Amino acid sequence: MLTGLVRSNAATVLGHTTPDAVPLDGGFLDNGFDSLAAVDLRNRLNTVTGLRLPPTLVFDYPTPNALAQHIAEEILGEDGEDSEVETLGDLSVLTMLNALEKQLSSDTLDSSLFADVASRLNGLVTLVRSKADEGGEDEDIEFATDEELFSMLDEHFDK
Template sequence: QQTAATTLGYTTTHQLDPDRALNDIGFDSLTAVELRNRLATLTGLRLPATLIFDHPSPMALAEYLRAELVGDGVDEPEVDEKEIRRVLAAVPLSRFREAGLLEALISLVHAETAASASAPVSRAEEQIELIDAMNVGDLVQRALRNTQS
C-alpha cells in the first residue's frame, strides 16, 4: 500500500482504500508501469506487465505479492536467518527509508514492544536494535499484517 501511495504522490496510505480498484484511485497506464517496476525492485520478483489488471486493488495486489514471496507454506526452504541478518545489515537505513520500509519496521517494533515491554521505545537506535532482535519470520508476518490493515 505504501508503494502504491508513493507512486501516486500521496504522503500517507490513509488516502488509499485497499479494496478500491487501482484505476479508480488514480492509476493510469504510466503509473501502473511505475508501480510494477517499484514493486519488482522492492521484492526482487519478475512481475507481469498485466500486474494491476490481474490484481486490480491494493489488497488483491498485496495478497498476490505475499503468495509469491512467502508461498503457501508447503515445501518452503529453510531460512538461514544468519545469512538474512547479514544481508539486511549491509543495507543502509536510507534504502529502507526510500523504499517506505523503515517506518513499517519501526511500527513492527512498537507493536512487539507494546505487548512485551513496560516502557515505550523512545529512540531510533533502540528501535533498530529491537528490529535486529526479531527473527525474519516475525518481521515478515508483522509486515504482511500491516499491509492487510
C-alpha cells in the same frame, strides 16, 4: 506489512503524500491508475521485493489487499513456505524494517503482541549480529580515527 508497502508505493506513484490516500480495498483503476502508473508501481515493487512482477499487476490484482496477498504468495509460496525467491535484497529488507517500525509505532497494533514481537526481534538481532561477525575483517570506517583511515588507504594502495 506488504499491504503498507503496496499502499505507500501506490501513493507515491499517484502523487499522494500519505499511504492512507490509497484505500485497502479500493480499486487501483478507481483511484486514478492508468497503464503508465501501473508499470511505475510494478517497477517500484520489483525493486523493493526483488521479484519479477508482470506489467499487468494492477489489472490482475486490482486492490492493495489483493496485490499484497499475491506478493506474499510469490515470496512465501502458496503454502506459506519459502518459494524460489532466495533473498529480497538489502533495499527491501530495509524497506520492510521501515514498514515494521511504522506499524509498531501505530496505535492499531494489539498490545498483547508486543511480548511476542520483542522475542522474535531479539532472535533476529542475534542472527544479524552473528552474520555481521561472519563478515570477517571488513573494518567499519565510520568510527575509524584519522590514523586508522590513513593506514587503511596505505594498505589498499600498497604504500
